[in-house]
Amino acid sequence: MSDSCRTACEAKVAFQSCKSPDANDRVQFYDSWAQNYEKDHALMSYRAPDLAVSALSDHFSGSPEAALVLDVACGTGWVAKKMVERGFRHFVGVDGSGGMLALAAQTGLYQDLRLALLGTQPLPAQTDGFDVVIIVGALDAGFAPVSVVRELCHAAKPGGLVCMARGEHRGAPARKYKEDLERELDLMEEEGLWRPVGIKQSDRYMEDPHLNPEREEDTEEERFIGGTVYLYRKSIRPSVQISH
Template sequence: MSTSNRTVHKARIAFQSSNTVDSKERVDYYDIWAHNYEEDHNLMSFRAPHLAVDFLSEHFCGRPEETQVLDVACGTGWVTKLMTELGFRSFVGVDGSKGMLELAAKTGLYQDLKLALLGTQPLPAQTGVFDVMIIVGVWWEPNTSTDTWKTHIWSVMEMERTIRRNSTSVGLFTCTGSPSVQTLTEL
């Protein structure tokens, strides 16, 4: 996290600037924003990472230390940091921003990190090896409601493909359309 003198006003501007429809512009922006990302989210009282991990803690019945986690849209590794407090130890992260992945790598918590633009192709992850797939705080601002449904269908299909079949498997998805709206779904 940055030690800058960020303000709520600067954080609000950063959020607004990230809402471009063009995926290349968005990735470029996230590369630059990476160093202030967590601080800006905290300034805006963004609670999705904590809510998702709390939900997982309440509903996961497996052994965290033996669990394979796919952290989609892993960003800086914020969710993974919280999950380690619950005993999770094995993580693969995927994100569309090189800048975010560089910060995630610095946490030392991931066994593998992969660059991929979400929603456009299958995730670069093996089929059926993960016990938990978590997506938190994904900012999808598509052009039409049809694009929204395509993106959600893509997410569910990828969750279905990557999650291992057994009694303790959990898929956890939280998608955010704006800093004030949070949706949490257990699959």
């Protein structure tokens, strides 16, 4: 049951708890977190769905009503709800938590919902099947491995868009993840799999979940972490493998 009296402190505890190194523990935590997931993110001024959907919509030239969207790590359906506001209507969702998928089903927005743990199980999506592939928030150390981005690209139709949003969390693991991710993105571009459409950065992606909300000495800038939205268009021609 959702707790209508949640506080920012409780939300931060939840954010800190979701990074268990054990995948099964993470799934169990997300199952139990599902009812408070959106409320806790709102308490943390989480802007990732808005940032991602805005960047995607600015570069989507087709008919959103006809587009088929693969919403990866879809959670409770927050991203799909934002995309509906932009005219998108057809969604397939993938998530590793059955509890999250149960709430996503209640939105009535998804034509299909599929249970799969990214990096542990193959992405359950048809190759070249989607006009838009979007993932918000899961690309970080301890969650979806960098290798998942190739699966996202494979799922997109030739000429389709792949949108990825992630927060710039502080700490060595997050910095290393970003380096590895951007190296992979560049390599995939060199291989001819896709081309960049745009990179949009924000200095107010969300409040830093690792700061004490009662610390009065933190400045407004210190309270927030930045974030990046990466947008790529899948190549229409077959990729050309290059040697390194």
